[in-house]
Amino acid sequence: MIRDDDTLYAALIARDPSYEGFAYVGVKTTGIFCRLTCAARKPKRDNVVFFGSCEDAQSAGFRPCLRCKPLDRRRPTSGALDALREKLKAEPERRWTTGDLKALGYDPSTVRRAFQREYGVTFAQYARSQRLGLAVSRLQQGGSVMDAQLDSGYESGSGFREAITKLVGDAPARATGRPILTAQWLDTPIGAMLAIVSNEGVHLLEFADRTALPTEIKRLTTHVGPICFGSHAMLDELARQVARYFDGQSPGFDVPVVQRGSAFEVSVWKALRQIPAGSTRSYGEIARFIERPDAPRAVARANGANQVAIIIPCHRVIGADGSLTGYGGKLWRKKWLLEHERRMAGLVMSPSLEPRQAALAL
Known part of the structure; x- marks a missing residue:
């Protein structure tokens, strides 16, 4: 830089x-x-x-500085956000009210803005997603609808059924035994990421403010299955590897990825994973590598269709002139990720803001 x-x-x-x-x-x-x-x-x-x-x-x-705390590895977030997130983990079934927040010394409007800024949802929506995830998990394990309803804090049976239906696409009594994808927020130094997994692997890993995120979630629920927030061994392993990546300990991932696409898109995604950390490629170089030299624009579209950020490193693809091009996670993050990976790779920084173009061979 x-x-x-x-x-x-x-x-x-x-x-x-x-x-x-x-x-x-x-x-x-x-x-x-x-x-x-x-x-x-x-x-x-x-x-x-x-x-x-x-x-x-x-x-x-x-x-x-005591305000921005530059020595902390993680970027500073609202103190209310950090504390309340821990409380939600400890009490996922609790139904929070503005009175609860005030009793803890927090201004409800401040809390709302902090969660909206970091995760794109309010604190109430974030807390409800955790409760619903817990309820769905209990239904999956054979619990009764009434127990799940009470545990998730819903006094109205119809309200609970409506919420579960929106979440998993079916009524609670029919949700038991259905395969459901599991979601969780992962915190990183450059913003929260939404992770969605199954026993087979990672289906989605995207920054919370990605414009296409709602469309990607809808596509998953349509073609793969319903989604709920909750705990999963695959999420634990993904969180560990994401933390190692952002801490500069390892640029690689070995969690399995489950991503549906055309044969062409799959070939592009495989090529992306062969770009070494610290290096970049142009769309044209990727097209030639997969033996489709006439298709750099199609490569760009396949690159944009990737919904497993960082693991499938679409941020390592740049314009033919070496300039940064569009990135769904925002261009500033693309610059950050490229610089971060260059440091991990031990490469000398370019005197320009734009990443250097690497050799043709993948």
Whole structure:
């Protein structure tokens, strides 16, 4: 990534998240260093100095900001979000009210915004999805409809049936024994990801704010099966490998992937998995590799149809001129992922914001 101070100062003013973990700002007048995304008042241009790491900033005598906490590996989130998420894990069957939130010292509107910003749903919707997932799991295990209804906090039988029907596409009494995909949110330094799995493998892994996510979920429920939030051994293993990836310990994944597509799409996805971490390829290079040199646009469409982000690394595909092209998870994340992988691979950074184009051979 570019390292000139003018570019970094512009990123500081814009709170550009693509530099998260790769650039920090030291404020000379306070002796404090921050993330470029820090919400604190922005200092004047003459009063800042930039660093490539927390260690460099500390060596220069700057102290970490208490607001944006640059020493934390994970990006800062609302304290309410972190605490309430843990409470939801501990009490998944609880039916939360605004009074409960106020009793814990939280402003309900603040909590709502924090969950909406991170997961795209309100706290109430997030909590309800956990309760419904628990209820469906109990129905799958042979529990009674009434027990599942009460455990999930629904006083109205009709309301419970409607909610379960929307979730799994069937009435509760008929949900028992049906194959159901399991979903869970995974937190990463660059935003929450929705993971959906089955015993066979990972069906979906996408960032929460991906525009196509609702369509992808609908496609899964139509062609594979209903989805509920809950616990699953495959989710546990996926979460472990995702954490290792973002912690810089390993760029690879060995969890099985279950993704339906045409023979052409499958060939593109297989080619994507052969691009080494730290490298990039153009659509044309992928097309030639799969022996379809006339189909770079079709490769681009297949790349965009991938719904298992990071594991099938569609972010490693760039334009023929070396420029970044569209990415459903947002372009700033694409830049972040490429930089992160280059660091894991131990490669020298390019003097440009755009990723270097690698050799043709996959």
